[in-house]
Amino acid sequence: MKICWFHLMPYTDLPEDFQKKHSSVWVDIDSRLFDPKRAHHMYNDFMDELEFAADCGFDAICVNEHHANGYGLMPSPNIIAATLARRTKDTAICVMGNSLALYNPPTRVAEEFAMLDCISGGRLIAGFPVGTPMDTCYAMGQNPSSLREKYREAHDLVMQAWTNPDTFSFNGRHNQIPFVNIWPRPVQQPHPPVWIPGGGSVETFEWCAEMDYVYSYLSYFGYKAGLATMNDFWSKMAELGKDRNPYRAGFLQFVGVAETKQEAMKIYKEPAEYFYGRCLHVDPRYAMPPGYTTEETMRRKYQSQVAAVAQKGEEKKAVSGLGTPADMSIEFIEQEGYVILGSPDEVAEKLREVAINMNVGHLMLLLQYGNMSKDLTNYNTKLFAEKVMPQIKDIFDDKWEDHWWPKPMAKAERAVPAPTTREAAE
Amino acid sequence: MSELKTRTITLNGVETRVWEKGAGAPIGYFPGFGGTPRWHAFLDELAKTRKVIVPSLPGFPGGGLGHLELHNHLDWVIACGDLLELSGLSGGDLIGVGFGGALAADIAAVFPQKVRRLALISSYGLYDEKDPITNVWAQRPGTVQNVLCAKPERFTELTAMPNDYDPTEWQIEMVRASEAGARYLWPFGNTHLDRRLHRITQPVLLLRGSEDKVIPASYQEKFAAGIGSNAKTATINGAGHLAELDEPEAVAKAILDFVK
Numbered sequence: 001m002k003i004c005w006f007h008l009m010p011y012t013d014l015p016e017d018f019q020k021k022h023s024s025v026w027v028d029i030d031s032r033l034f035d036p037k038r039a040h041h042m043y044n045d046f047m048d049e050l051e052f053a054a055d056c057g058f059d060a061i062c063v064n065e066h067h068a069n070g071y072g073l074m075p076s077p078n079i080i081a082a083t084l085a086r087r088t089k090d091t092a093i094c095v096m097g098n099s100l101a102l103y104n105p106p107t108r109v110a111e112e113f114a115m116l117d118c119i120s121g122g123r124l125i126a127g128f129p130v131g132t133p134m135d136t137c138y139a140m141g142q143n144p145s146s147l148r149e150k151y152r153e154a155h156d157l158v159m160q161a162w163t164n165p166d167t168f169s170f171n172g173r174h175n176q177i178p179f180v181n182i183w184p185r186p187v188q189q190p191h192p193p194v195w196i197p198g199g200g201s202v203e204t205f206e207w208c209a210e211m212d213y214v215y216s217y218l219s220y221f222g223y224k225a226g227l228a229t230m231n232d233f234w235s236k237m238a239e240l241g242k243d244r245n246p247y248r249a250g251f252l253q254f255v256g257v258a259e260t261k262q263e264a265m266k267i268y269k270e271p272a273e274y275f276y277g278r279c280l281h282v283d284p285r286y287a288m289p290p291g292y293t294t295e296e297t298m299r300r301k302y303q304s305q306v307a308a309v310a311q312k313g314e315e316k317k318a319v320s321g322l323g324t325p326a327d328m329s330i331e332f333i334e335q336e337g338y339v340i341l342g343s344p345d346e347v348a349e350k351l352r353e354v355a356i357n358m359n360v361g362h363l364m365l366l367l368q369y370g371n372m373s374k375d376l377t378n379y380n381t382k383l384f385a386e387k388v389m390p391q392i393k394d395i396f397d398d399k400w401e402d403h404w405w406p407k408p409m410a411k412a413e414r415a416v417p418a419p420t421t422r423e424a425a426e
Numbered sequence: 427m428s429e430l431k432t433r434t435i436t437l438n439g440v441e442t443r444v445w446e447k448g449a450g451a452p453i454g455y456f457p458g459f460g461g462t463p464r465w466h467a468f469l470d471e472l473a474k475t476r477k478v479i480v481p482s483l484p485g486f487p488g489g490g491l492g493h494l495e496l497h498n499h500l501d502w503v504i505a506c507g508d509l510l511e512l513s514g515l516s517g518g519d520l521i522g523v524g525f526g527g528a529l530a531a532d533i534a535a536v537f538p539q540k541v542r543r544l545a546l547i548s549s550y551g552l553y554d555e556k557d558p559i560t561n562v563w564a565q566r567p568g569t570v571q572n573v574l575c576a577k578p579e580r581f582t583e584l585t586a587m588p589n590d591y592d593p594t595e596w597q598i599e600m601v602r603a604s605e606a607g608a609r610y611l612w613p614f615g616n617t618h619l620d621r622r623l624h625r626i627t628q629p630v631l632l633l634r635g636s637e638d639k640v641i642p643a644s645y646q647e648k649f650a651a652g653i654g655s656n657a658k659t660a661t662i663n664g665a666g667h668l669a670e671l672d673e674p675e676a677v678a679k680a681i682l683d684f685v686k
Contacts, residue, residue, distance in 0.1 A: 145609035291605035302594040
């Protein structure tokens with residue numbers, strides 16, 4: 001079992017009346033709320049937290065990409081990943097990832113990921129998200145009708161750039177490049193492991209199976225809501241003749257550990273309610289640009305809604321992942337499984353159940369969320385590493401091998417960052 | 427007035443529906459947001475004195491997945507020019523509304539022989555960041571009719587599912603119609619038509635609903651200035667962006683008088 005520590009880097013100073021006074025945390029969030037001098041401290045705290053997680057023994061530290069977003073301050077996750085490559089030694093660095101259609105030309109992604117792989121000595125996990133509608137179509141102006149074909153073409157270009165040893169020309173619909181020849185090349189050959197963050201569309205399941213990539217379901221709504229999607233994923237793998245290796249999959253889960261559940265409910269109340277209240281306050285006008293969701297996925301979604309209505313005789317609330325219920329109390333958040341809260345034993349038991357039921361080998365954990373302070377984040381991280389991790393680390397390892405994990409250079413071959421001080425030089 | 431006839435033509439290998447009603451000189455209709463999922467009152471008004479031909483634009487209702495064959499603006503203009511030929515409209519009068527207006531105007535500019543007289547209702551194709559167009563693709567779910575029509579129920583009626591239709595497929599077709607428009611107009615509706623307006627030499631009627639919440643009034647002036655003295659403008663009182671849905675009789679009368 002691989003346990004990955006994920007940071008979204010949320011802006012921690014959104015005002016208490018944010019939902020009342022502002023229409024959205026994303027796309028047209030009021031930039032006057034942003035204080036760069038406060039952000040200076042946030043970024044540095046967040047990087048400290050990631051480095052601390054690496055030091056505590058998490059298998060990977062993860063960063064991701066968002067744009068014009070009050071809960072994700074990493075328009076360029078590669079910048080953060082570069083600092084982590086220098087400041088950590090053995091931990092995998094998971095960039096989850098670069099939204100391929102947003103890079104012009106996408107060879108930029110092949111280059112920067114190769115740089116990260118070289119700097120880190122082969123510790124990079126390369127994530128390729130399509131990107132959310134808010135990020136891609138509204139904040140970055142991409143056409144929703146051609147986004148996915150542009151994404152696929154960019155993927156093909158990056159893969160060829162990594163694997164073709166010769167200079168070649170690329171004659172695509174969206175990219176025409178006479179000389180593709182990236183320099184540097186990745187340490188990991190033929191290329192770093194590729195993980196695809198997804199939102200449950202069947203085409204992405206199929207594509208991951210075809211390409212032999214990890215499918216990582218990044219939902220903010222926990223294991224209860226996520227189980228159906230992961231069941232669909234494994235049904236599709238079975239249909240396509242793929243094995244049930246749990247390392248084909250990743251799943252995102254929020255966690256808060258304390259000495260007791262009661263204590264956890266108390267200390268994680270504010271950051272959890274901040275995240276599910278203020279951070280997920282997304283204006284639904286930016287949720288559904290036409291063409292972003294494929295017709296096949298729409299067909300499945302509508303049909304399952306029609307079936308649910310027929311079965312229950314009531315309108316089933318669509319789980320769009322957007323729009324926040326009025327009562328996002330810690331009790332509701334815990335009860336729905338959005339955040340797993342409890343003592344180390346309780347959390348370990350629940351995560352064991354989640355991993356086994358969903359058959360997921362890569363747990364992507366959010367131990368910092370909302371306006372959680374550095375002290376509380378480090379407490380959560382340390383307690384998890386010391387008391388929870390040992391209880392769940394063994395899951396799957398007797399039976400399955402992770403073919404989708406970085407293969408770094410041998411430790412003895414890797415550089416140790418050793419900047420020379422001026423004093424020493426003299 | 428004759429009955430509504432349905433024909434199927436093949437455009438870029440995609441089966442495409444053509445609706446036809448009435449007798450007389452042909453007049454074509456390129457619709458706006460949502461396309462033409464059903465025949466409506468405005469088309470009946472025209473069909474009293476003219477042969478009304480309504481070819482489905484690629485990706486719009488009746489146009490299948492034709493939009494996916496089109497990768498740039500030139501593809502769209504050529505395909506819709508071919509559509510005029512295939513549906514028997516070439517050389518006839520043409521009406522373009524909103525999304526459809528941008529294509530109708532470009533066809534008139536690029537293939538002048540295909541269009542006799544052109545009526546544009548609140549056409550897309552230009553963009554002025556100082557007086558921006560309302561983004562119809564950034565409306566909250568279930569509210570777009572409020573910006574499209576002065577009488578929002580008119581758009582709701584246009585897009586209501588017929589009794590004999592599969593509900594899933596109907597919803598998908600409605601989203602597809604919006605996607606098809608987005609495919610050539612995202613995000614602003616700016617096809618740089620301003621550079622080609624001077625090539626439109628046919629008589630042009632520029633109509634606009636007084637209550638249009640999508641395209642500001644200044645665009646009507648920009649179209650008129652770009653086209654020149656062969657353009658004339660008129661306002662339909664009480665109508666919104668899809669003026670022909672709000673005020674079918676007044677819009678039909680203005681156009682029929684113009685193309686006489």
